[in-house]
Amino acid sequence: MLSTLFHFHDPLYFHALGLDWEGIRLERGREKMEEHVEMVGRAFVDHYYHLFDKDRAALSSLYQQTSMLTFEGQKIVGVEEISSKLNQLPFDHCQHEVSTIDSQPSSCTGGIMVFVSGSLQLPGEEHHLRFSQMFHLIPTPQGSFYVQNDIFRLNYG
Amino acid sequence: MDPDQLAKAFVEHYYTTFDANRAGLASLYQDESMLTFEGQKTQGSQNIVAKLTTLPFQQCQHSITTVDCQPSGPVGGMLVFVSGNLQLAGEQHALKFSQMFHLMPTPQGSFYVLNDIFRLNYA
Numbered sequence: 001m002l003s004t005l006f007h008f009h010d011p012l013y014f015h016a017l018g019l020d021w022e023g024i025r026l027e028r029g030r031e032k033m034e035e036h037v038e039m040v041g042r043a044f045v046d047h048y049y050h051l052f053d054k055d056r057a058a059l060s061s062l063y064q065q066t067s068m069l070t071f072e073g074q075k076i077v078g079v080e081e082i083s084s085k086l087n088q089l090p091f092d093h094c095q096h097e098v099s100t101i102d103s104q105p106s107s108c109t110g111g112i113m114v115f116v117s118g119s120l121q122l123p124g125e126e127h128h129l130r131f132s133q134m135f136h137l138i139p140t141p142q143g144s145f146y147v148q149n150d151i152f153r154l155n156y157g
Numbered sequence: 158m159d160p161d162q163l164a165k166a167f168v169e170h171y172y173t174t175f176d177a178n179r180a181g182l183a184s185l186y187q188d189e190s191m192l193t194f195e196g197q198k199t200q201g202s203q204n205i206v207a208k209l210t211t212l213p214f215q216q217c218q219h220s221i222t223t224v225d226c227q228p229s230g231p232v233g234g235m236l237v238f239v240s241g242n243l244q245l246a247g248e249q250h251a252l253k254f255s256q257m258f259h260l261m262p263t264p265q266g267s268f269y270v271l272n273d274i275f276r277l278n279y280a
Binding site: 034068070073075099100102104105106107111113115117130132134136138148149151153155 | 193196198223225227230232236240253255257272276278279280
């Protein structure tokens with residue numbers, strides 16, 4: 001549903017979501033902020049896994065020098081190292097399917113916590129892998145968001 | 158204390174309290190704390206503890222499989238990401254869960270939970 005409203009393939013739409021943050025926070029109260037936070041969470045998750053599955057190198061646009069990724073227990077810091085790690089994962093193609101998205105505002109002026117669970121299908125593998133992932137999104141001056149914190153874990157049965 | 162040690166200490170304290178004396182979790186939350194429990198949102202220590210103490214099971218046992226942590230920003234916050242098993246009394250199989258906590262420092266040198274998100278992991 002969100003995809004028909006928000007053209008989730010269009011990075012500009014995702015990037016514009018941060019612009020009204022202050023207005024919403026000051027004028028429209030907690031309910032509107034909750035809606036906004038949820039909307040940002042969903043749009044971000046759509047955008048993130050779309051890039052991951054179709055154009056993994058483009059994920060670098062979502063991280064900065066201070067970003068941190070913990071991938072299956074391995075800690076990586078900075079956009080270059082993170083891009084490197086993600087581009088070198090031992091599979092070329094994959095398909096993420098999201099089951100749940102939960103979002104909350106974090107304290108850091110406009111920051112958003114996003115908690116995802118889903119499954120990851122690798123080509124040639126009979127069974128998909130289940131995973132959980134959390135993102136801490138921080139607004140940029142341009143009205144977009146970047147990933148400050150990213151933690152990924154497979155969920156073994 | 159090293160952040161990884163801190164995270165492990167928090168996780169142990171949290172689940173020990175949860176399993177032994179759920180109402181005791183109140184001291185870990187404040188007015189602005191937020192919990193999303195299986196998609197249901199609650200805010201504020203009182204409401205959160207009310208939610209947790211009225212979950213449809215009396216006894217439970219958490220066992221932790223993984224703990225990951227990262228500093229969340231310039232004010233000393235910490236993100237803790239947990240996966241583990243939840244055994245309910247009388248149930249044959251344990252449930253798998255993932256949970257994330259965003260801990261914020263208190264003036265007294267402790268931490269409280271600002272953000273808490275819990276999800277069961279279904280196969």
